[in-house]
Amino acid sequence: MHERSVVPGLPAMVFAALTGTMAMMAYVAVVGPVVRLLGLAEWHAGLSVTAAGVLWMLSARRWGSLSDRIGRKRVLLIALAAYVLIYVAMAIFVDTALARPPALWLSVLVLVGTRALVGLFYAAVPPTAAALVADGAAPGQRASAMAKLGTANALGMVVGPAAAGWIAFHQLSLTLYIAAFLPLLALAAIAWRLPPDAPLRTAATGPRARLGWTDARLRLPILAVFSAMVSVTIAQVTVGFFAIDRLHLSPADGARAAGLALTAVGVGLILAQVLVMKLVGVPPRRWIALGALVSGIGFASVALVGARWELLLAYAVAAFGMGFVFPSFQALAADSVQAHEQGAAAGTVASVQGLGMVIGPMLGTLLYQWRPSAPYLLVGALLLVLSVAAVRHRDGAMA
Known part of the structure; x- marks a missing residue:
């Protein structure tokens, strides 16, 4: 059956x-x-991103459980509406501040606070979307829908920064206004196209789910999402420094090389996830085993890079493997729990995703200061452990 009819x-x-x-x-x-224009320090930007990751980590599980109780569509509408208002x-603040800069403490408070709240409310979307797929697709068929x-997400990671950079070249504040308009479009699409009855099918069945990070059924999905997010965020935060230091580039050329490497990541992710969509019958844990091995080889090979094309190739290979892992840990989590636990399971996995978003950048930069190749070798070893764990994992579907 076509997925459009299976997953409303x-x-x-x-x-x-x-x-x-x-x-x-x-x-x-x-x-x-x-x-820079507001006269703040670089660490203020890092603090805003970290704050969003922390609130994501703390709230994703609760959002998933809430969608089990009150319905998927209601949670999505609440979260996206708040996302729009905060953005x-x-x-408005940035537009006003650029024209008449306020006190530094106020700029820091607003930037960190609003970005943290964006993380808080957008954290509802991935687990609720994953639970929605689990509601409609049968066990063993979910990885394909998750790959969509x-x-x-991968396309948004590529197009978002590119479009933002082009718009910001003409008017910086306009970028944020347009970015705020995007979740408004998402809100309209959910309100218009998501059926009101489909999200509520599992809301009243079974007791209230209380899944945690230590639940034995979710061990492999949790290890997979943690390893994947730590790996990806380490690669994102270190690539600019690596391009400058290892390839002996100027800051401008290093930034350009980093941008090309991250574009290669987006292309690799998209190609891999298209393959997952096509090969519907492959179990999620096999995708995880293969993807972690390929990605681990790609990331570890960065330690040997000596030319720009080698960096792009290594990142593309790493991303291609990661494209197998990302939809598969979500599908595996859905296959491992009961119907009334889908939101809680997706939320638990998403909360670990937030943890990886917090730990990865800090760990990556600390290791990079010690030795530029160290972060990539660590990621390679971590993904090898994940691949072995996936090979040893036994298939089983519960919902």
């Missing part, structure tokens, strides 16, 4: 994932210039 509202969820990720990444693209407030969401 999936195209709307794919669109929401695309526009939501574009809006999230647009901020990352412009926060540097905004911080608009941030855009993953492809949308």
Whole structure:
């Protein structure tokens, strides 16, 4: 059966994932210039991103459980509406502050606070979307639908910064206004296209789910998401420094090389997830085993890079493997729990994703200061452990 009929509202969820990720990444693209123009320090930008990751980690599990109780669509509408309002407030503040800079403490408070709240409310979208797929798709068939969401996220990661950079060249504050408009489009799509009855099918069945990070059924999905997020965030935060130091580039050329490397990441992710969509019958744990091995080889090979094309190739290979891992840990989590636990399971996995977003950048920069190749070798070893764990994992579906 075609996925459009199996998972009601999936195209709307794919669109929401695309526009939501574009809006999230647009901020990352412009926060540097905004911080400089407002006279803030670089660590203030890092603090805003970290704060968003912390609130994501703390809230994702609760959002998933809430969607089990009150329905998927209601949670998505609440979260996206708040996301829009906060982003608009941030855009208005930045626009006003660039014309008449306020006190430094106020700029820091607003930038960190609004970005943290964006993380808090957008944390509802990935687990609720994953639970929605689990509601509609049968066990063993979920990785393909999850890959559609993953492809949308990957495309948003590529298009968002590129579009934001082009718009910011003409008017910096306009970038944030347009970014705020994107989740508004997502909100309209969810309200219009997501059926009101489909999200509520599992809301009243079974007791209230209380899944945690130590639940034995979720051990492999949790290890997979943690390893994947730590690996990806380490690679993101170190690539600019690595290009400058290892390839002996100027800061401008290093930034350009880093941008090309991250574009290669987006392309690799999209190609891999298209393959996952096509090969529907492959169990999620096999995708994880293969993807972690390929990605681990790609990341570890960065330690040997001596030319720009080698850096792009290594990042593309790493991303291609990661494209197998991302939709598969979500599908494996869904296959491992009961129907009334889908939101809680997706939220638990998403909360570990937030933890990886917090730990990865700090760990990566600390290791890089010790030795530039160290972060990449660590990531390679971590993904090798994940690949072995996936090979040893036994398949089993519960919902």
